[in-house]
Amino acid sequence: MIKAKPFSAPWLYIAAAMGLGMLFSPYPAFLIALLLFFSLLSIFLRNPDFLILALFSTIGFLRGLPYDKTRKLLGELDNTKISSDFRIYNEAILKLDGTQIELRTTMPGFKQGTLLKLKGTYKKDLNMLIPNWVETVKESRNLFDNIHNCLNLQLLQTFGLYEEGILIKALLTGDRKGLSRETVEKFRKAGIAHLLAISGLHIGFLFILFNTTFMFIFRMDVISKLLASVLVGLYTFSLGPLAPCLRAFWFLFFLNLSYIFGRKVRALNIWGITFSLSIFFKPPWLRDPSFLMSYFAIFGYLFLSEIFPIKVEREKWMGKIEGYFISVLVPLLFTLPFQFIFFKRVSLVSFISNVLFIPVTFLLIFESFFTLLFHIIQLPIWTPFRNCALFLSRFMLDTSEYLSRLPGGSFNSGSAASFLVFSLLYVILIAYIRIKLKAKGD
Missing domain, CATH: 2.40.50.140 (Nucleic acid-binding proteins)
Structure with missing residues (x-):
């Protein structure tokens, strides 16, 4: 018998085991088969870690069971x-x-x-x-509900009820019910509908903004990170919380915790912890497309970065541009299967549109938050910030309309067979890239 090495990123495997157990909650026979599989692996590989995976699979199954029964009841x-x-x-x-x-x-x-x-x-x-x-x-x-209501009122008073203001509200709160169906469809066809959901993009930017501000005031990294985490936490829980938003907050929280205590932790381990906590906290999120696409977008980047580190000369402009393109392309590749599964459609212009829209969205969030801040404290300079935010919002609306009209900009999956063929080609492509890069020693 072969003795396997301990897992180098245990929480990554724990997250997978818990997710499988939760998916099998309607099918107890599948759970039994999974537990037997883990038990056999533990015996033949002489690795007790597989018994831990069996335990977390059972926890996921038990946690998902009440929600599955509720779903069946509602179905009747x-x-x-x-x-x-x-x-x-x-x-x-x-x-x-x-x-x-x-x-x-x-x-x-x-x-x-x-x-x-x-x-x-x-x-x-x-x-x-x-x-x-x-x-x-x-x-x-509730404190978080009151924060949410105050934020909504300020957005209404500052940006109004026109289409530009409604888009800004959607970007800051994840609330897109005020957007017309035509606008949402344009964003979807352009491959940027994910920007309308609060995600790591928004949370990461807010953390950077708050952390930089506190660093300027206190000149102490630990205090700045703690205060920034508190403010981002208040913002996160005031929004519902929303699945991608909570994922990003927990990821930042554990990352900062490891930094404050001086412990070096693998990013994939933090990903596993946040995924496990998310589905334990809200089992229905495991079937939510925004949740899955948000998690696997960041997973793809972390996973490939650890297999073959991406070496770019970030002190040079070309290195920064190369790093930016990679950070946009890799998450898109890992979310394509979910676009097929949930939406039966894939946008062919999504890479170009994301390269363009992500920095614009960063700038729009920046302008919008400073508009709110200066409006609350009654500084006259809030008006130029508001005008700039409205201009960027109109730019996003007009450009998304243009991209959505491009011929052949997206295609439907058509059938389950086409999805399976595409998935197979996708797996072969990833395997080929991995083999080539490892052979080159890059």
């Missing part, structure tokens, strides 16, 4: 009248009070976390409750 309630107390979030999500059951809806005008007495009809296909009668019971006193 199609076109059924429902009357109960709900709390509303982002004016589009109803959470049954005292439970984790979430339903979609469309009820603009209600503040975040407000408790409602509601009667309506449940639609299974949309997982939506269509309200027939609504009564406000009481508004939320």
Whole structure:
């Protein structure tokens, strides 16, 4: 028998085991087969780590079981009248009070976390409750809900209700219900719909902004990182929290924790911890496309960076440009399969559009946050910042419309067979690149 080496990134494998166990919650027989597989590997390879993976698979299965039963129960309630107390979030999500059951809806005008007495009809296909009668019971006193409501009010007063202002609100809060279907479709065809969901792009930028500001004030790295983490945490939890946003916050939190305590931790381990915590905290996120695409975009970059380190001369402009192109291309490659699975369509201009739009989005978020800050403290210079933010917002709207009209800009998967063929070619391509780069010693 061969004795295997211990896992170098254990939390990466733990995340995979927990995710598999959670996916198998409707199928106990598959879980038993998986546990037997791990047990046999542990015996033949003389590696007890596989028993730990079996344990976390069981934890994932047990954690996902109640949610699977709830999903089956809701499936039997199609076109059924429902009357109960709900709390509303982002004016589009109803959470049954005292439970984790979430339903979609469309009820603009209600503040975040407000408790409602509601009667309506449940639609299974949309997982939506269509309200027939609504009564406000009481508004939320939760700190995070109040922050969310204040942010929404400031955005409304500062940027207005025109299309440019609604896009800015979507970029800062992840709330895109005010955007027209045509605008969302243009962003999707241009391959930049992910920018409308709060993700690592937004959280990372805010952390850099806050950390730089505090470094200028305190001149102490540890204090700056702690204060920046607190502010980003308040922002994250005031948004719902949203799946990609929470992922980015947890990743930053554990990364900063390792830095503060002087412990060098592999990035893939931090990825595994954040993935495990996310699906344990919210098992339904495992079937959420924005959650999966957000996680596997960063996973692709971390994974390939560790296999063959990307060496660029960052002190030179060409090196910086090369590094930027790689940071955009690799996440796109790792999210293509999920575009096929969930949307049955892949944008062919997504690489070009992301290279263009990511820096514009950074600049727009920068201008928008400083507009809000200067507007709150009543500094007259908030007006030029607002005008610049509105100009960038209009640029994004017009450019996305142009890119979405390009002939052959996207194509449908067509069938399951075409998806399987594409996936096979994709795996072969990645394997070929890996072999070639390792052979060159790069």
